[in-house]
Amino acid sequence: MTLWKPDPTFYPSPRDAAAAPAEKLAYVAAFDRSAQKPDALAVLDTDPASGSYGEVVGWTDLPYTGDELHHFGWNACSSALCPYAPHPHVERRYLIVPGLRSSRIYVYDTKDRISPELVKVIEAEELGKRAGYSRPHTVHCGPEGLYVSALGGYGEEGPGGIAVLDHTSFEVLGRWEVDRGPQYLAYDFWWHINHDVMVTSEWGTPSMIEDGVVGELLLGRKYGHRLHFWDLRRRRHVQELDLGDQYQMVLELRPAHDPTKKYGFAGVVTSVEDLSASIWVWYQEGSRWAVRKVVDIPAEPAAADDLPDVLKPFGAVPPLVTDIDLSVDDKHLYVSCWGTGELKQFDVSDPFTPVETGSVRLGGVVRRSAHPAAPSERLAGGPQMVEVSRDGNRVYVTNSLYGSWDDQFYPDGVGAWMAKVDTASFTLDERFFPHGDAFRGLRPHQTRLQGGDASSDSYCYP
Amino acid sequence: MTLTAVILLGAFHGINPSMGWLFAVARGLQERSRDLLLQSLPVIAFGHLASVAMVVVVVSITGSLVTSTVLSIASGVLLVGFGLYHLLAKRHFRWVGMRVSLPQLAAWSFLMSSVHGAGLMLLPVLTHLPAATEAAGAHHHGGGALTGGMVVAGVHTLAMFVTATVVALVVYEFAGLTILRRAWFNLDRMWAFALVAAGAITLATAW
Numbered sequence: 001m002t003l004w005k006p007d008p009t010f011y012p013s014p015r016d017a018a019a020a021p022a023e024k025l026a027y028v029a030a031f032d033r034s035a036q037k038p039d040a041l042a043v044l045d046t047d048p049a050s051g052s053y054g055e056v057v058g059w060t061d062l063p064y065t066g067d068e069l070h071h072f073g074w075n076a077c078s079s080a081l082c083p084y085a086p087h088p089h090v091e092r093r094y095l096i097v098p099g100l101r102s103s104r105i106y107v108y109d110t111k112d113r114i115s116p117e118l119v120k121v122i123e124a125e126e127l128g129k130r131a132g133y134s135r136p137h138t139v140h141c142g143p144e145g146l147y148v149s150a151l152g153g154y155g156e157e158g159p160g161g162i163a164v165l166d167h168t169s170f171e172v173l174g175r176w177e178v179d180r181g182p183q184y185l186a187y188d189f190w191w192h193i194n195h196d197v198m199v200t201s202e203w204g205t206p207s208m209i210e211d212g213v214v215g216e217l218l219l220g221r222k223y224g225h226r227l228h229f230w231d232l233r234r235r236r237h238v239q240e241l242d243l244g245d246q247y248q249m250v251l252e253l254r255p256a257h258d259p260t261k262k263y264g265f266a267g268v269v270t271s272v273e274d275l276s277a278s279i280w281v282w283y284q285e286g287s288r289w290a291v292r293k294v295v296d297i298p299a300e301p302a303a304a305d306d307l308p309d310v311l312k313p314f315g316a317v318p319p320l321v322t323d324i325d326l327s328v329d330d331k332h333l334y335v336s337c338w339g340t341g342e343l344k345q346f347d348v349s350d351p352f353t354p355v356e357t358g359s360v361r362l363g364g365v366v367r368r369s370a371h372p373a374a375p376s377e378r379l380a381g382g383p384q385m386v387e388v389s390r391d392g393n394r395v396y397v398t399n400s401l402y403g404s405w406d407d408q409f410y411p412d413g414v415g416a417w418m419a420k421v422d423t424a425s426f427t428l429d430e431r432f433f434p435h436g437d438a439f440r441g442l443r444p445h446q447t448r449l450q451g452g453d454a455s456s457d458s459y460c461y462p
Numbered sequence: 463m464t465l466t467a468v469i470l471l472g473a474f475h476g477i478n479p480s481m482g483w484l485f486a487v488a489r490g491l492q493e494r495s496r497d498l499l500l501q502s503l504p505v506i507a508f509g510h511l512a513s514v515a516m517v518v519v520v521v522s523i524t525g526s527l528v529t530s531t532v533l534s535i536a537s538g539v540l541l542v543g544f545g546l547y548h549l550l551a552k553r554h555f556r557w558v559g560m561r562v563s564l565p566q567l568a569a570w571s572f573l574m575s576s577v578h579g580a581g582l583m584l585l586p587v588l589t590h591l592p593a594a595t596e597a598a599g600a601h602h603h604g605g606g607a608l609t610g611g612m613v614v615a616g617v618h619t620l621a622m623f624v625t626a627t628v629v630a631l632v633v634y635e636f637a638g639l640t641i642l643r644r645a646w647f648n649l650d651r652m653w654a655f656a657l658v659a660a661g662a663i664t665l666a667t668a669w
Contacts, residue, residue: 004648012639081642083485084562084570087554089648143558168552194492194560233559260492460560461639462491 006088009451010078012461014257014328017078020390022046023449025058027072027095027116028418030442033403035066040442041097041108041116044418044434046394046449054420054432056439058114062106063121067099068403071446073139074456075107075146075167079193082460085143087167094119095448096146096170098136100402101210103127105136105148107170110450120170128154130172131163135206138188142458143232145173149189149200157205160186177230181237185224188252191232193458194259198230199282201250201266212404213310219272221245227253227266227282229289241291243280246273250280254326254333254455256351260462263351265333266291267324275299275314277321279335281351295354297321300340302366310408317365320409322401323385327392328454332357332423334386334395339409341367341382343397345426358426362419363399365409371419373433381406381414387447388423388454395421400443416443464587465617471583472618475510476625478649479642480555481578482506482571483626487634488560499634500627505564507623509571510580514618517581518611521588525607530589534668537585541661544579548654578650579657586664587614 011017024047031039043058062069075094080087095116097106103124108116128134133150140147146165152158161183162176177183187203202224203209208217217223225247229239243250247268255264263283270277279295299316311317320339326332326348333354335344341364346354361369363379370377381399388395398418400406406414417435419428448456475481486506490499525533555577557570575581588611633639 002648002651004651006643006646008643010643012642016640016643082560083479083488084557084560085555086480086484088642088646089651090554144556167554194488196559196561233561260494460488 002089003091004089006081007076007090007092009092010081010088011457012078012081012459014330014459017390017452017457017459018328018392020451022391022394023389023451023453024050025114025450026396027110027448027450028398029069029072029097029445030416030439031067031069031403031445032065032442033406037441038062038065039067039069039099040440041069041095042439042442042444043114043116046432048431054434056434058116059440060108060115060117063118064102064104066102067104068101069097069445070100070402071138072097072448073146074141074448074452075170077141077452078457078459079142082143082193090167092452096139096148096165098139098148100135100137100151103134103136105165122165122170122172126172127163131175133161133163133175135160136163140190140458141167142191142193146170147176147189149186151186151203151209152206157207158186159184160205162186162189162200176235177237178235179237181228182240183228183237185226187224187250190253190255190264191458192255192259192262192264193232194460195262196232197262198232199253199255199264200228200230201253202226203249203251209402210404212408215310218248221248221272223248224250226250227291239289241282241289243268243291246271247278248272251322252324254324256330257326257328257459258330258462259459261330265324265326265348265351267321267335269320269322270318275316275318277319277337279321279324279333279354283351292352294352295335295346297335297337297344300366306366308365308409308411311365325386325388325395325454327388328390329392332392334388336383336386336397338382338384338401340364341369341379343383343386343395343421345423358423360421360426360428362397362428371417371433371435372428373430374435379415379417380410380412381417383419385446387449389449390452390454392454393423395423396447396449397421398444398447400445403443406443414443416441418444418447464590468584468587468614468618469621472621473625474649475575475580476622477629479646480650481574481580481622481626482510483630483633485567485570486626486630487639490634492560496634499630501564502567503623503627503630505568506571506626507619509568510575510622511615511619512568512572513575514581514584514615515612516576517584518588518608518615521585522607522611525589531668534589534664537589538661538665538668541582541585541657541664543661544582545654545657545661548579548650548657578653581615582657583660584614584618586660589664
């Protein structure tokens, strides 16, 4: 049943959303690398006034094993207020949770309960037969329904693309693309909703990623290195932008939240020329899209003995920028360097000249920086998935990248931890460090904050 | 009495954010242009008028073919059915695209008003227009029903347009859209209840 008043977590503008109350719960996707136990949604207490602050207070096991949870999203968000198809009396209530390996999509109800409850399972066959895709990944709530990107084809390597799910029944409606042009590889997507523009990025097809990063493919520059721009309304490919084939794996896309702006940030995992990572800005130049590199993060030299096999030939640790997140006010960009073990903060008030304003060290292939809450514990993994609260005051990070890749870069075990950074001081919160057994042997991946966060909502009003 | 009802219904549609003023405000905010806002509203009103006029035409043609009792019963059943559908169906109006031309905006408004059943609420009024009732069984009076109906549609749309313009300007210039979070009462659901009620009354008074 619909509500009489709009869902209180919907905000017309990013300015309004930045004034939202602080989240009290965080949902974290956690997976079992061995695929022996079910993956789970862990629920963290993020209310500093609570006695169980920083602890796992809710837990829901999935019904199957081997899903490899990764990213997930909400059934509804602030885009429900958009003027051309308003439906603000729906509830932000369900988490849409894809299994990246199993290709199942789960729907979990979060209303009036701590541990989410399963309400629907979309089998891999439904996604495959109706949309032609597998390996579902990013979820965004949008004008035509729920959009879910997928890395692979159904029973085939590719192309990957985007499937549309019904807002309310969650049935797979079909493939989103009408004309995909030259696009083949897929990963992340988001949009400039008021400009009817979709942007998509590229990682690799299932065989390129599921057993770990493949050295020959990487050095052969076969992973994704392009951005694609689409007409969101007509579902047509408009333009391809090649960053250069040395820039391997263009992953997370963070368009400006201000709907009048037409720029956004993309993170590149690594350059095969010098193992650096980079941040790029796309923007419009006349009627065409252009892209420019605005941040270079160099590799850190290291002794071969300290490096895992995959890096021994290079004598250096690549930063491996695997996630970035833009604050709702579009002023700060957070960049996780999963290889070197660092979370960076940039002031991006001028998107073309980011200024580094903060850094926190945690884990890292060689450094193994400890958390102040457990100073004697050498941490494996690094800041990976980043999520920023709507008010921009808190940043949460988790440490696992992707099962097989964790094992390559942290062969002695990636561990499991989550940390929180207070952005005003840019320091780690010593009271918030769920780690070790807190995640019951599972590895934490994406975080979603109760009521929405910096990567969950699109706004139609400036 | 009838005129008051027609004007109030127009004002009700004018207030409803889904019916157009919000789109006009959004277009204005996007380009920081009050002119664009003001330019959008008549176009939206035109689409609304077309949707309502469509109902008028159907009623006047039907009214010229059947008795007023049959017309009232058919109208009542349609209203109740349409209202119940809106209450029970989970689907909502879908449209993708913020960058629309003025003709597309008019088309959007026409579709939105039609899906909403904007003209249907005028059925009780239209079926009781003297011309419509007299027209029963007398084809040559059909034109009178059409004219009367078009006046109703015009007055209704004018009320809608004036209300929407006032709301849009107040929100754009002073109130800001944050007000949506508090004040956006689910008018569509209320509308669905009203359709059912109007249908029931039409049926009850058909005899």
